[in-house]
Amino acid sequence: MFDNLSVKLDKAFKNLKGQGRITEINVATTVKEIRRALIDADVNFKVAKEVTDSIKEKALGQDVLIAVSPGQLLTKIVSEELTELMGGRTEEINLKGDPxxxxxxxxxxxxxxxxxxxxxxxxxxxxxxxxxxxxxxxxxxxxxxxxxxxxxxxxxxxxxxxxxxxxxxxxxxxxxxxxxxxxxxxxxxxxxxxxxxxxxxxxxxxxxxxxxxxxxxxxxxxxxxxxxxxxxxxxxxxxxxxxxxxxxxxxxxxxxxxxxxxxxxxxxxxxxxxxxxxxxxxxxPDRMANRILGMGDVVSLVEKAQNTFDEEEAKRIQKKIRKNQFGFDDFLSQLEQIKKMGNLKDLMGMIPGVGKAIKDVDIDDDSLKPIEAIIKSMTIKEREEPDLLNGSRKQRIAKGSGTSIQEVNQLLKQFDQMRKMMKTMNKMGGAKRALSGMNMFK
Incomplete structure (x- = not known):
């Protein structure tokens, strides 16, 4: 979604990298690139010209703060212009009438x-x-x-x-x-x-x-x-x-x-x-403008999580984390919840900075299938106690899941690192703080 436009706008802003202040010359060069990017994105020429003329006018009329670089300032102006171009504010559906x-x-x-x-x-x-x-x-x-x-x-x-x-x-x-x-x-x-x-x-x-x-x-x-x-x-x-x-x-x-x-x-x-x-x-409109500019959309990501994740299941998982009993069945449960939230690449693109990093990476729902296959090839005891997994057990799991021993080892290593992180957060009270942070969006 908007991949080509995002890349070209990012390239346009690089014209201002290292520039100490806004000048008519560097703004003109950047605005020209922005206009070209919009036209390449199949935006009507007249509309693209109106938008970029407005961007140029606002940019040249601003005093740049010492703490804000020209690139940051122009990104803010472009974000506001794109938001306005797409409507400015969210328009709710009219549900009046009976029926x-x-x-x-x-x-x-x-x-x-x-x-x-x-x-x-x-x-x-x-x-x-x-x-x-x-x-x-x-x-x-x-x-x-x-x-x-x-x-x-x-x-x-x-x-x-x-x-x-x-x-x-x-x-x-x-x-x-x-x-x-x-x-x-x-x-x-x-x-x-x-x-x-x-x-x-x-x-x-x-x-x-x-x-x-x-x-x-x-x-x-x-x-x-x-x-x-x-x-x-x-x-x-x-x-x-x-x-x-x-x-x-x-x-x-x-x-x-x-x-x-x-x-x-x-x-x-x-x-x-x-x-x-x-x-x-x-x-x-504002969230979409942020995504186009590679600034992510954390609010939508949190809303999706709140609408998808089962509250009772979340409490159960939290309890197991506190007791350091988080196992592969719990991990599998979390994967299922994530899949319900939508396309994985779109979800990752909502995280600030990640969209640009994965623009050329092919990520789909099938990406999780090897992980699911590995976990489902384990016995109930192995899922509860991953430390039991020795060489012969790993070979059996790899064969049963249609994966390699390297993939099994990689998953085990990542899972071990995640459990250690959870344990550290639990000691520091981080889980509680993270949850209270999530409540800000409710």
């Missing part, structure tokens, strides 16, 4: 149906009683797909497979929702092209007939400026409330995310990366 109606629109293949399932899961986690409504009357597989998603997240799906009137289906669903105490209904519609007058009339009729609290436009971020242009065309007809950017994990440039708010004057409300139903995030 609350959310209409999903967008092009074919943009990921509307998958997003509908993700949004239903997201709202269900907030204790809302959600109903998914299948209003794609042109693609039979869409109804089946929505039903499968509904089963996975345990959310009811309203569908009338033989009915070819999308508005009638939606109104019947609204009636069903009121009768069955459904507080939010998410209406998944057919993918359509802006040039298809009949289908554009249909989505307009759906909006008029349902009077939704939210109309969201789902767009594939990988299509770059095409996504922005399509959003503008749809907005002219539909006047939607917000944008959802999907497939952000495949977009290394980021032009759509950086430009769409400026062009259509509608906020990005959600971003989605990957097919997993938990791969959905509320869009925070």
């Amino acid at each position: 609350n109606v959310i209409l999903i629109s967008g092009l074919q293949g943009s990921g509307k149906t998958t997003f509908s399932g993700k949004l239903a899961r997201h709202l269900k986690a907030q204790n809302r009683n959600v109903l998914l409504v299948a209003c794609d009357i042109y693609r039979p597989a869409a109804i089946d797909q929505l039903k499968v998603l509904g089963e996975q997240i345990e959310v009811d799906v309203y569908a009338e497979p033989d009915n070819k009137d999308a508005l009638k289906i939606a109104k019947n669903a609204l009636k069903y929702a009121k009768e069955n105490n459904k507080k939010t209904i998410i209406v998944d519609t057919a993918g359509r092209l802006a040039v298809d007058e009949q289908m554009m009339n249909e989505i307009e009729a759906l909006k008029k007939g349902l009077n939704p609290a939210e109309t969201l436009f789902v767009v594939d971020s990988m299509t770059g400026q095409d996504a922005v242009n399509t959003a503008k065309t749809f907005n002219d007809r539909l006047d939607f409330n917000g944008v959802v950017l999907t497939k952000l994990d495949g977009d290394t440039r980021g032009g759509a995310a950086l430009t769409i708010r400026k062009v259509v004057d509608k906020p990005i409300k959600f971003i989605s990366s990957g097919e997993k139903l938990d791969a959905l995030d509320v869009f925070h």
Whole structure:
């Protein structure tokens, strides 16, 4: 996500490395590189020029503090400009209405149906009683797909497979929702092209007939400026409330995310990366700007951890750490919790400074499989007491897990180092302090 842009912006800031103060010459050189980086990221030329002109004006109008280098100052200014470009502040989804109606629109293949399932899961986690409504009357597989998603997240799906009137289906669903105490209904519609007058009339009729609290436009971020242009065309007809950017994990440039708010004057409300139903995030412009500049996103990382980690399990693990009884089963439990948080590379990219270090490293969920295989090839006794693992036991584990003796030894060494660190933290009261630090974000 934004890998190419991050690298080029980092290169631009290096022009100021070693410079003692801001000058018109070094700012002009850096701003030129920033503009080029934005254009390469598929940002509209006019938008890129406006942003960089503003950066230059602010940079030259500032007195550099002795404690702040020109590079640090410009990074701060760019972060603020990127934040403003992407909307300035987080825009919450409107959940007013009884029932609350959310209409999903967008092009074919943009990921509307998958997003509908993700949004239903997201709202269900907030204790809302959600109903998914299948209003794609042109693609039979869409109804089946929505039903499968509904089963996975345990959310009811309203569908009338033989009915070819999308508005009638939606109104019947609204009636069903009121009768069955459904507080939010998410209406998944057919993918359509802006040039298809009949289908554009249909989505307009759906909006008029349902009077939704939210109309969201789902767009594939990988299509770059095409996504922005399509959003503008749809907005002219539909006047939607917000944008959802999907497939952000495949977009290394980021032009759509950086430009769409400026062009259509509608906020990005959600971003989605990957097919997993938990791969959905509320869009925070300031946090995204920090990630683009390699400054990480610790707040989002902590929020993900708080939403994912089991509190009782955390207490159990903490108790075992205090007693110096942390074993491989406990380690395996923690790995499972981490995997639930999302894509490993994205998670690591939220740690300040790590994003740049791993930009060329291929990290996926399969990276943990050899570790899991090694642990699962141990006996219960070996997992509880790793000191039992002698040469012959290690050979058996390596063979059983399909790994090498070197990989087994490496895991054992890392695990031993981690246990020693936990023991030291426990003696110093570090675990308690770490937990109290986490509570700051609650």
